[in-house]
Amino acid sequence: MVRRTTERGFALLLALGISFLIAAIAIVIGRTLDTRSDTGLLELRIVKLRALTDAAMAEALAHLAQSPAYSGQPSHPLGDGTIGSSIVAQPDGTALVSATAQWHGWTATLKADVAFDGQGHPYVADWTRTLRVGADSASARSDTSHLD
16 A cells, blocks of 8 residues: 555656646747747848838939939838938038838838939949837948848
8 A cells, every 4th residue: 555655646746747847848939939920020120121211212212313403202101111211412412312211110211322423313322221129229331231
């Protein structure tokens, strides 16, 4: 009889240990999946904001090609975000273009130094992209190919 009680105690201890291990593994897997979904959402936001700022810049350059006196476009909807631009003529004949985009509380700005070729067509000489989310910010310049 003493032997049976010991076996039952060991079986209970073994069952509790296995339950603890399963719970720990479930927590680790849950946190891993949660981290991956946060990363996916961040990548989606970056792609959306890049596309929207590029669209705002393209719109501004198209208007500049028609009229060098164009001063920009106020914020307006595009897809599920908003875009806008402002253009400031510089004394040296170039223009400073700021294209902005907003998507779900995130804001991105694409600033470009725009020059004009011999035929009056605008082209981007240098650019800087900035992404702002709350207090965090990241930026990229024209000599990089990614948004940190």
